[in-house]
Amino acid sequence: MSRLFGTDGVRGVANRELTPELAFRLGFAAACVLQSVNQEHRFFVIGKDTRYSGDLLEAALAAGVMAAGVDVWQLGIIPTPGVAYVTRTVGAAAGVMISASHNPMEDNGIKFFGADGFKLLDATEDDIEVQMADLQSCARPTGAGIGRITVRKDLVQDYVKFLRGTVRNSFSTLKVAVDAAHGAAYEIAAQVLRDLGANVEVFCAEPDGTNINVRCGSTHPDEIVRRVREVKADVGISFDGDADRLIAVDEAGRIVDGDCTMLICARDMLERGILRGHTVVTTVMSNYGFVKAARELGLELVRTSVGDRYVMEAMRDGGYVLGGEQSGHVIFLQHNTTGDGILSALQLLDVLVQSGQKLSTLASVMRSYPQVLVNIRVLDKSAWRNNPRILSAISKVEASLSDNGRVLVRESGTEPIVRVMVEGPSEQEVKSYVDDIVQVVKEELGVK
Numbered sequence: 001m002s003r004l005f006g007t008d009g010v011r012g013v014a015n016r017e018l019t020p021e022l023a024f025r026l027g028f029a030a031a032c033v034l035q036s037v038n039q040e041h042r043f044f045v046i047g048k049d050t051r052y053s054g055d056l057l058e059a060a061l062a063a064g065v066m067a068a069g070v071d072v073w074q075l076g077i078i079p080t081p082g083v084a085y086v087t088r089t090v091g092a093a094a095g096v097m098i099s100a101s102h103n104p105m106e107d108n109g110i111k112f113f114g115a116d117g118f119k120l121l122d123a124t125e126d127d128i129e130v131q132m133a134d135l136q137s138c139a140r141p142t143g144a145g146i147g148r149i150t151v152r153k154d155l156v157q158d159y160v161k162f163l164r165g166t167v168r169n170s171f172s173t174l175k176v177a178v179d180a181a182h183g184a185a186y187e188i189a190a191q192v193l194r195d196l197g198a199n200v201e202v203f204c205a206e207p208d209g210t211n212i213n214v215r216c217g218s219t220h221p222d223e224i225v226r227r228v229r230e231v232k233a234d235v236g237i238s239f240d241g242d243a244d245r246l247i248a249v250d251e252a253g254r255i256v257d258g259d260c261t262m263l264i265c266a267r268d269m270l271e272r273g274i275l276r277g278h279t280v281v282t283t284v285m286s287n288y289g290f291v292k293a294a295r296e297l298g299l300e301l302v303r304t305s306v307g308d309r310y311v312m313e314a315m316r317d318g319g320y321v322l323g324g325e326q327s328g329h330v331i332f333l334q335h336n337t338t339g340d341g342i343l344s345a346l347q348l349l350d351v352l353v354q355s356g357q358k359l360s361t362l363a364s365v366m367r368s369y370p371q372v373l374v375n376i377r378v379l380d381k382s383a384w385r386n387n388p389r390i391l392s393a394i395s396k397v398e399a400s401l402s403d404n405g406r407v408l409v410r411e412s413g414t415e416p417i418v419r420v421m422v423e424g425p426s427e428q429e430v431k432s433y434v435d436d437i438v439q440v441v442k443e444e445l446g447v448k
Contacts, residue, residue, distance in 0.1 A: 004132070005125040007307045007413075009111030011100055014053030018108055020060035026110060027064025027096075029131035031147075032138035033124065034094040034114070035070050043071035045086050045152070047078040048098040049184040049242050050207035053108045057098050061110060066147030068138060073152040079184040079243035080111065081340035082159040088117030088337065089162075090155065099184065099242035102219045105212050117337035118316075119309055156188065163192050166335050167346050169353040172197035176349070177233035177249075179224040180205040181217025185243035189342050196346075201231045213240065218247040218328050218341070225253045235352065235359050237345040245328035246341040248348060250359035257368075258328040259290040261348050264362045265330075266322055267297055268351045274321070274334070275299075281314045281323030283307070288406050288423040290326075293366035308339050369405060370427035372434045376418045378445040381411035384418055393440040397422065397433045405430070409437070416448055 004010055010026060012018035031044065044065050048054035062072045070093065075086060080097045087095030095113035103109075112120050112128075120128075131138060176198045180186040186205040193200045204216040204223065216223045218240045228236035228249045236249035248256040256264075262280055269275035279300040282290070286303075294301055302318060304310040308329040315323045315333055324330035329339035336343055352359055384390045390409075397407050405424030412419060420437050424430040 004129050005122075007309055008101070009097075009109045011103070011107060011109035013106055014051070014057060014108040018057065018110070020056055023057045023060035023110060024064040024067075025132050025135060026128070027061040028068050028135060028138065029064075029128050030094065030096075030112060031065045031068035031070040032131050033127045034112075035068065043073055043092055043147075044094050044096060045073045045075055045083060045090065045092045045155075046096045046098065047075040047080075047083040047086075050077060050182060050186065050209060050212050051100070051105050051108055051241075052209035053106075054098050057108055057110065061096060061098070062149060066149070067140060069141040069145050069147055071147045072149045073155070074149060075155055076151075076153040077184055077187070078156050078159065079188070079340070079342065081244055081336050081338050081343065082156060082184075084113050084117040084338045085159050085162055085336055086155050087113045087115065089158065091115075097242065101242045101244065102213055102217060102240040105210050105214070113338075119312070119338065160188055160192055160195070163342055163346060164195055166332075166343060167196065167350040169350055170197045171349055171353060173353060174235065174349060175199040175201070175231070175233045177224060177227045177231055177236040178202045178205070179216055179227065179236070179238035181213050181239050181241050182207040182211045183213065183217065183239065183241035183243060185239045185342060189237075189239065189243070189345075192342060192346065198349075201227070201233060203227050217241065218245050221247050221249065221255050224249050225255065229253045235349065239341040240328075243341040244339045246330065246344040246348075247328045248345065248359070250363055252360055254360065254363070256348075256359060256363050257326050258324050258330055259287050259326045259368070260363050260366055261328075261330055261344060262322060262324050263290060263293055263297070263366050264351055265332075265347050266294070266299055267365060268354070269322060270297065270299065276319055276321050279318065279320045281311050281318070281320050283311060283325050284408055284410070285421075286326055287366075287368050287371060289367045289369045297365075312338070369423040369425060370430050371421060371423045372427070372430045373419060373421040374434055374438050375412075376420065376438060376441050376445075377416055377448040378418050378441065379416070379448055380445060381416050381418050383445055384409060384411070384441060387444050389444055390437070390440055393437050397437060400433070407433070407437070418445065
């Protein structure tokens with residue numbers, strides 16, 4: 001039987017794969033497991049993004065939690081990191097976010113946070129899955145023992161207040177364009193920036209339940225690029241549906257991705273003496289230009305597998321405070337326990353104001369190398385690791401690139417796919433190298 005929990009909670013098409021029946025069972029089992037771990041805490045907090053299916057899944061999930069005798073505090077529309085923050089600050093047994101992040105609106109997901117505000121460990125998720133297979137073993141209270149709902153939308157403002165308190169400077173000199181992706185940040189992103197004095201132009205902030213992430217948000221950066229140029233903003237910031245990632249744009253409309261944001265903030269934190277171990281935690285997908293620039297700044301890098309949960313694990317294990325992904329998940333662990341798009345934007349803007357420079361100048365700290373990625377469907381995705389001809393083709397390209405690029409070959413965690421990625425100083429050269437390796441992979445492994 002396949003595992004229910006993926007790398008970022010339980011996801012699927014709402015009302016088909018992620019059904020209200022499943023949400024009820026998941027809520028009931030999670031309440032049984034997490035309340036037993038945190039017996040002094042008697043309630044869950046639940047937040048959601050703007051999808052149509054959020055109400056459906058929230059109602060079913062809350063019913064399951066209450067059936068296990070645990071109260072529910074409903075937060076309403078709130079970013080995923082807001083749920084993590086509220087969970088750890090109000091004494092909840094757990095937090096739950098109903099969102100499928102940057103996925104299409106018909107998808108949805110259920111993500112849990114422990115009482116400490118961190119995503120659940122794999123072992124705890126496994127315990128919940130075991131409990132779901134044996135719901136009868138968990139007592140069902142009656143009468144006054146049944147859980148009840150309390151609406152606590154006011155707690156969103158506690159999160160807003162927290163965000164404001166993470167910066168040093170007024171933003172009164174900045175004009176900021178915001179793409180809220182018609183998602184969870186559609187109100188509070190602009191509020192926080194205006195509270196800090198910024199002149200804010202907000203776009204894609206009219207959610208109707210169906211338009212979340214549609215041709216907007218951090219996975220469609222062309223929208224914020226266009227808007228920055230249109231309103232002549234100093235900077236643009238774009239979030240995904242649940243606002244846990246950020247893509248920024250400089251005053252000329254050039255994209256500043258997660259790699260560049262981390263590097264700008266890391267340099268500032270290094271100068272202030274608050275970057276523990278002089279270390280940034282990144283995934284293997286970080287651009288080679290980021291790696292070279294980090295070395296030149298005297299930074300240490302810890303590399304992990306793709307996924308913000310692996311970045312977080314390495315940060316907690318090593319006691320590091322900054323990490324993230326090229327896609328825009330950036331974790332400032334001294335502030336919050338998960339990637340936070342609004343928080344990342346505030347930290348970037350704070351450095352921008354403090355420096356007195358333009359974002360384009362700060363972003364020149366690194367030059368992104370051209371990157372080409374090809375996915376190949378094969379019969380045996382792991383066989384490349386022991387294939388002499390494939391390994392020889394990889395080594396040949398690595399020798400040609402020397403210290404001016406890199407090769408990354410890996411198999412997909414969920415599909416019969418081998419991914420071949422090459423970075424180097426010339427796009428034409430990089431494409432040629434990728435083609436060489438891909439051809440050998442296809443010949444040796446067969447195409448599915």
